[in-house]
Amino acid sequence: MTDQIGNFVQSNDQALAQEPQLLDAKWDQAISYEAYLEWIDQLLAENKTTGDNHSEAMIHYTVMNRHRMRRIEKYTDLRDDAAAALAEIASPQDWLVLTEAWCGDAAQSIPVMHLMAEQCENVRLRLLLRDEHADLMDRFLYKGKSRSIPRLIVMDSGSRTTLGVWGPRPAEAQKLYESAVQEPDFSYQEVAEELQKWYANDRTEAIQRELTSLLRGIEQNEVRQGEIQQGLQG
Structure with missing residues (x-):
């Protein structure tokens, strides 16, 4: 059992060491x-x-998503606390999002990002399929097991260190889904x-709050805060 645990830790450490290289390559493709x-x-x-x-x-979902994205772009204003958190970002960040055009959750959150x-x-924001x-x-993976999207990876622009992860949807919406x-x-x-x-009634308030919280955690040096503690670990 000890050897198995040791091998797991070693494997995980190797994966973490390779993560910046992977992110750097993916950023260039985004x-x-x-x-x-x-x-x-x-x-x-x-x-x-x-x-x-x-x-x-699937095409119908995609058509509806384009309508949603246009509406959000046209009518969404940035919250004051979100604007303040963005103004406090001291070091350049790259935001990489995993998505698909047919994903309804992505259509509601990516325009806000x-x-x-x-x-x-x-x-800087870029996207990958x-x-x-x-x-x-x-x-x-969401909670270490699900390929749920969208998935936002916030990384340091220079080192490619992962600073935080968000997605696939705001916590309240996630509870609705998991209950259903x-x-x-x-x-x-x-x-x-x-x-x-739910998204229509919320008017992007939840995602703005959650991304604001994530950014503030990052600026307080709580590396990989928000989803590393809340999502990847469950």
Whole structure:
């Protein structure tokens, strides 16, 4: 048993040592928010979405998500505490998001991340498709087991040290989802609709609060705070 534990720790240490190299390589492959939107629009023009599933349902989800993203871009204002937290960022950060165009949660949160990044000269935002970068996704599983997206990885721009992780959705929305999936008559379609209603009523308040909390934890040198303690460990 001791040897097994020792091997696990060694393996984990090796993975952590390799993480900055992986993040550096992935950052170079990632695209801007604007390029991501252009890509989605091009795919929709071809009656496609991201990934391999181009079913009518998946394309419908993607169309709805573009409407949601446009609405959030048009009507969302940054909270005062979020603006203050962004202004306090002392060292440059790179925000890397794992996503897919058909993901309803991503459509609700990524425009907010973009808005925050646009307000801070020390933050750059780029995106990757989850299904094309499974190696990175598997390093940042939700609660160590789920490939849930979106997944925001906040890293130091120079060292590529991971400072924090957020996602796939605000805590209150996550509770709604986890409660729904326990029901014997669980329907993904129904819970997806309930989540979108929740997002509409919340008006980005929760994600702004949670990202603000994450940023403040980082600036207080609580490295990998927020999700390293709350998410990757459960």
